[in-house]
Each structure stands twice: as structure tokens, then as C-alpha cells.
Amino acid sequence: MPPKKQAKEEKILLGRPGNNLKSGIVGLANVGKSTLFQAITKCSLGNPAVGIQLPLNFPYATIDPEEARVIVPDARYDWLCQHYKPKSQVPANLTVYDIAGLTRGASTGAGLGNAFLSHIRAVDAIFQVVRCFDDAEIIHVEGDVDPVRDLGIISEELRIKDIEFVEKALEGLKKLTARGGQSLEMKKLKEEQATVEKILEWLGSGKDVRKGSWSPKEVEVINPLFLLTAKPVVYLVNLSEKDYIRQKNKHLPKVAQWIKENSEGDPIIPLSVSFEERLTRFETDEEVEKECKSLSTKSALPKIIVTMRQALNLGSFFTTGTDEVRQWTIRKGTKAPQAAGVIHTDFEKTFIQAIVFNFEVLKEYGDENSVKAAGKVLTKGKDYVVEDGDILLIKAGAAKA
Numbered sequence: 021m022p023p024k025k026q027a028k029e030e031k032i033l034l035g036r037p038g039n040n041l042k043s044g045i046v047g048l049a050n051v052g053k054s055t056l057f058q059a060i061t062k063c064s065l066g067n068p069a070v071g072i073q074l075p076l077n078f079p080y081a082t083i084d085p086e087e088a089r090v091i092v093p094d095a096r097y098d099w100l101c102q103h104y105k106p107k108s109q110v111p112a113n114l115t116v117y118d119i120a121g122l123t124r125g126a127s128t129g130a131g132l133g134n135a136f137l138s139h140i141r142a143v144d145a146i147f148q149v150v151r152c153f154d155d156a157e158i159i160h161v162e163g164d165v166d167p168v169r170d171l172g173i174i175s176e177e178l179r180i181k182d183i184e185f186v187e188k189a190l191e192g193l194k195k196l197t198a199r200g201g202q203s204l205e206m207k208k209l210k211e212e213q214a215t216v217e218k219i220l221e222w223l224g225s226g227k228d229v230r231k232g233s234w235s236p237k238e239v240e241v242i243n244p245l246f247l248l249t250a251k252p253v254v255y256l257v258n259l260s261e262k263d264y265i266r267q268k269n270k271h272l273p274k275v276a277q278w279i280k281e282n283s284e285g286d287p288i289i290p291l292s293v294s295f296e297e298r299l300t301r302f303e304t305d306e307e308v309e310k311e312c313k314s315l316s317t318k319s320a321l322p323k324i325i326v327t328m329r330q331a332l333n334l335g336s337f338f339t340t341g342t343d344e345v346r347q348w349t350i351r352k353g354t355k356a357p358q359a360a361g362v363i364h365t366d367f368e369k370t371f372i373q374a375i376v377f378n379f380e381v382l383k384e385y386g387d388e389n390s391v392k393a394a395g396k397v398l399t400k401g402k403d404y405v406v407e408d409g410d411i412l413l414i415k416a417g418a419a420k421a
Contacts, residue, residue, distance in 0.1 A: 032239040033333055034230060034250050035144055039350045039362055041332050042087075042115040044143035048170050049121030051151035052258045052293035057118035059296035060321055061088035089113040092329060092336075093322040096379045096409060097347045100340055103387075110346040112336055114325055117143055137181050137248065145252045145332050147324070148174065149293075152271040153260040167257070167271050168278050175228070175282060178248040183223050185245055190216045215241040223249070228283065252331035255279055255288040256324065264292030265317050287327050291320035335408035338379065339363070356404040360414045370417040374400045379409040 035041075045053045092112040101109050119139045140146065150167045193213040197206065215238045222232050228249035234242060242250060255275075263269040272290065279288055299319055302308045312318045329335075335352045337359055338345065348362050361368025376398045377391050385391045406412070 032236045032243075033351065033353075034234070034239055034242060035252075035332075036243065036246075037351075039334070039354070040115070041144040041334065042117060042142070043145045043147055043328050043332070044117040044119045044140055045147045045149060046119050046140055046174070047121060047149035048151070048173065051121070051149045051170070053121065053149050054118055055297050056147075056149060056256070056258070056291075056293045057086065057088070057116065059293065059300050060116060060324070061090055062300055086118040088116055090116050090325055092325055092347070092349075094336065094347060096336075097338070097345070099383065100338060100345045100379070103382075104340055104342055104345050106340075106342055106345045108344040108346075110344065112347040112349045114329060116147075119143075137177075140178070140248055140251075141246050143251070145254070145328060147254050147256055147328065149256045149258055150275060151258050152269050152275065153258060153263070153292075153294075155260075165271075167275050171275070171278050171282070179223055179226070179228065182229065182247045182249050183220065185247060186216060186220045186223060189245060190220060211237070212241050219245075219247075231283070253283060253286050254324070254327050254331050255283070255286060257288060257290045259290055259292050261292045261295040261298070264290060264295055264320075265315050287331065289320055289324055289327060291324065295319075296321060335406075337406050337408075337410045337412050339413070340411055350406060352408065354406050355402065356400055356406055356412075356414075357402050359406045359412065360416060363414060367414055367416045371402060372415045372417055374404060374406075375413040375415070376400050376404070376406075376410055378407060379411060382411060 045057055047053050090113060092114055094112065097111055117139065148171075150170060151165060152167050154165055190213065193209060193216060197209050197213050200206070218238070219229060219232075219242065222229065229242060229247050230250050230252060257269075257272065257275055259269050259272075267290070269290070276288060279286060295317075296319060299308050299311065302311060308319070329349075333352050334349055336347050336349060338347055348359070350359050350362055356374040357368045357371035360371050360374070377388075377396050381396045382388065382391055385394055385396070388397075391397055
């Protein structure tokens with residue numbers, strides 16, 4: 021008898037399940053977070069201390085996290101809109117929060133720290149802004165510019181808070197397992213306790229949860245804890261406009277080394293928030309393009325948005341036609357019924373099949389008729405995993421009243 025094939029254990033992602041995920045802009049006070057938020061959303065929501073009579077340099081000026089949706093740049097979506105010339109165009113977007121500045125001691129409540137950390141807990145990924153520019157007009161809460169020290173402060177504050185969360189969870193589990201017994205529920209609780217103890221040991225050794233190698237069962241325990249160090253991080257290194265244009269800064273090598281040693285594999289993107297803010301003052305895209313061309317540089321914002329979507333493991337599928345072209349956001353690995361549910365919850369429940377062809381195939385053949393003639397239009401069922409760039413037509417039954 022041939023050996024039985026072992027069922028492949030399905031990988032569960034760290035983080036909150038779902039497709040409507042949020043990113044938070046995080047960093048110490050006065051590193052450029054709110055100005056970046058203004059530039060990235062092209063609005064004034066994140067203006068420090070709007071309506072509050074505080075000096076510009078007040079470290080806790082942004083009291084509440086501000087929210088905005090940012091359009092995701094995607095050449096495929098642009099091509100589809102030009103091809104179909106639809107009456108309605110709906111691009112994908114990324115929800116971004118501007119979160120007030122952290123400070124040393126935030127994990128114990130310093131500088132409104134607990135409120136800020138709870139705001140970070142509510143997002144799914146972190147844009148961590150690191151200051152690498154000198155400006156006598158903008159004070160630094162630590163007294164001088166030292167990005168490696170700042171990285172260490174934030175890393176430590178998030179980890180200390182996670183230890184507090186995990187210790188509280190462990191305390192609750194110990195009370196339950198102390199009752200003893202051999203039931204399946206007790207066995208499950210003991211396994212959960214062992215996982216929580218493992219997480220605590222990992223954090224205690226100075227490591228972030230997202231850098232651990234966790235089994236699917238362990239991930240099921242980690243996710244409901246909403247740990248700060250489990251969230252993906254994109255590091256944004258804020259340079260002066262001059263350093264950004266010449267692509268040189270004395271702090272950059274040290275920052276890169278710190279990230280390699282402490283957060284290996286996490287993306288690092290240099291940008292100049294002051295430059296990005298200046299570009300928002302131009303009235304047209306043509307003027308922005310002309311300015312960038314004259315300086316032999318370009319905006320870092322499109323790269324930042326796309327990188328964050330990748331860090332969140334997000335992809336897109338499209339629905340197309342002359343009435344509407346729309347780009348929908350899903351987690352990579354999503355199956356067809358769940359993708360249909362993003363369009364309308366009833367479609368997931370009553371899903372029958374999906375008619376599928378990929379954007380790259382459409383672009384290669386030029387139009388839908390040619391794609392059909394080439395036999396490249398596929399009919400897929402409930403087990404089909406939607407690929408990034410798929411164009412879908414969902415067939416679903418009538419919803420039950």
C-alpha cells in the first residue's frame with residue numbers, strides 16, 4: 021500500500037484576518053509623521069494641533085489618530101480604465117492613520133503613552149518614521165538627532181507593552197488550568213498556556229513576535245492578543261531635501277545596520293517629508309513631474325504605499341466593463357467565494373462559480389474576445405485561490421430572504 025499523503029497544514033498569517041486592513045504612521049515626536057500624513061493623503065487632517073493653541077514643536081500635538089484613505093498607484097488599473105473607458109472608475113485604497121508621537125516611557129504611560137499605544141494596537145501594520153535630518157527650528161524630544169537611539173526607544177517601548185499584554189493573558193490562563201482535569205477543553209487551554217509562555221520567553225529575549233517562526237496553532241493564539249511587535253513594519257527614513265536628492269546621509273548606514281541586526285527583512289525606504297510636502301503645493305501632476313525631473317529625483321510616496329500593501333500581504337482583483345472598472349483588495353491566498361464576499365457579503369454565501377482571466381493575459385491578447393478565442397477564460401469553483409491581477413466575473417445564486 022502506498023503511504024497516505026499527509027494533509028498540508030494551511031499557513032495562517034500573523035495579524036487580523038480580513039481585507040480591510042489599516043496602517044499607522046508611528047515614530048517619536050517631531051520626526052515628520054503628521055507632515056508625511058498630509059503629503060501622503062494630500063489633505064490637512066494630520067496638521068499638528070489643529071484648533072489647539074500649542075507651539076508647533078509641542079511633542080504631543082496630534083492627540084487623536086487621524087484617518088484617511090490613500091489611492092493605491094497601479095499601472096494595471098490605469099491600463100484597464102484606458103481600455104474600457106468606463107462611466108465609473110474605483111481604484112483600490114489603503115487606510116492610513118496618523119498616530120501621535122511616542123516618547124521614552126510610553127509603555128508606562130509617559131507622554132500620553134497608553135493612549136498612543138492603544139492606537140497602534142488598533143492598526144494592522146506600522147509605517148515607522150525615523151528622523152535623520154537636522155533642523156534647529158524643530159526640537160527633538162531626546163535633545164539631538166540620533167536615529168539608532170530613536171529606533172531602540174520605539175522597539176523597546178513596543179516590546180515592553182507586549183510583555184505586559186502577554187503576562188496578563190498568561191495570568192488568566194493559569195487561573196483556568198489550575199482547576200485541572202483531563203477534558204479536551206483543558207488540554208486546549210494547557211496548549212494555549214504553553215504557547216503564551218513561549219511568546220513571553222521570545223519577547224523577554226529582546227525579539228519581536230513577527231520575527232518568530234510560529235506554527236499555525238501558535239498563530240491562532242498570537243492573533244487575538246493584537247501584539248504590537250507582531251505587526252509588519254516599513255521603516256521610513258526621513259532625510260532633508262538636499263540629502264534625499266543627492267541620496268546620501270551620514271546616518272543611513274547606521275540605520276540600515278540597526279534594521280539588519282534587529283528587524284532583518286523589513287523594508288527601509290529613504291524619503292524627504294519636506295520635499296513631499298513641497299510637491300503637494302503644485303496644482304497639477306505635470307508641474308510635479310517637471311519639478312522632479314529638474315532635480316533628477318521622484319516622489320517616494322507611490323513606493324511607500326505599494327510596499328505597505330506588500331507588507332500586509334494584500335493583492336488585487338478587478339471587475340471590468342464599460343459601466344465600471346473597480347480594483348478590489350484581498351489578502352493573498354483568498355479563495356474565490358471569499359473574494360466574491362468582498363464585492364457583496366451575499367455573494368460569498370451563494371457563490372456558484374467565477375469566470376476568470378488574468379490582467380497579463382488580457383494585456384497580451386488586447387481584448388476580451390481574443391482572450392476567449394485563445395481559450396484563456398477559465399471557469400473556477402470554490403477552491404480556486406484568486407491570483408493577484410485576476411479579472412473576475414462572479415456567478416452567485418439568489419440570496420435567501
